[in-house]
Amino acid sequence: MKITNVSVNLVAIEGQMVKGYASVLIDNCFVIRDIRIIKRDNGYLVAMPSKKTSDGNYVDMAHPINSETRKMFEERILGKFFEEVSSQLKNIKVQENYELRFNTEDIHNIALVDLSQNKVISTYLLEDYRTETLQELEEEVNEKIGGLNE
Numbered sequence: 001m002k003i004t005n006v007s008v009n010l011v012a013i014e015g016q017m018v019k020g021y022a023s024v025l026i027d028n029c030f031v032i033r034d035i036r037i038i039k040r041d042n043g044y045l046v047a048m049p050s051k052k053t054s055d056g057n058y059v060d061m062a063h064p065i066n067s068e069t070r071k072m073f074e075e076r077i078l079g080k081f082f083e084e085v086s087s088q089l090k091n092i093k094v095q096e097n098y099e100l101r102f103n104t105e106d107i108h109n110i111a112l113v114d115l116s117q118n119k120v121i122s123t124y125l126l127e128d129y130r131t132e133t134l135q136e137l138e139e140e141v142n143e144k145i146g147g148l149n150e
Contacts, residue, residue: 003072004028006080008037010088014127020084022046022077032062035073037081039108044081046074082107088129092138095145112141114148121148 005025012019020037036047048063064070085107089100094112101111112122122144126137 001069002027003076006076008077008080008084010081010084010129012039012127012129019044020081022080024073024077035077037077044078046077085129088134092134092141094138094141095149098141098145100141110137112144 003024003026005028006022008020008022010020017038017040018036019039021033022035022037023031023033024035025031032049034049036049038045038047048060050058050060052058064073086102089102089110092100094100097115099113099115101113102109108126110124110126111120112124113119114121122141124137124140126133
């Protein structure tokens with residue numbers, strides 16, 4: 001079995017644990033949708049699509065049956081998730097000699113770095129990757145840089 005494509009939609013909303021949904025195409029012939037990407041205190045969890053049973057429990061609709069396959073799914077899905085978040089953050093324009101950095105262990109903590117001194121000058125917590133939130137972050141970051149340069 002080979003995962004031939006992974007797509008991720010970022011839906012992170014402040015205060016909610018689900019940060020995105022993934023779809024996985026297997027062998028160019030079978031797709032699994034609505035795989036949740038969940039932020040936990042100790043990292044990220046990939047939760048397969050499930051439904052509520054009549055007794056109130058949840059059961060996975062599709063899932064890997066061994067740890068090797070589960071690991072393969074998690075690595076590909078989370079890799080694509082981090083790639084999408086990184087792409088969104090790279091769209092934020094900051095002044096020359098500054099950049100935004102984040103760690104894949106906790107991509108919600110973003111650091112504004114002065115490249116001339118290789119020094120973190122400010123940090124931001126970003127739980128939501130909507131266009132409006134990213135624009136607000138861009139304005140806040142550039143306002144901070146402007147204040148430093150005065």
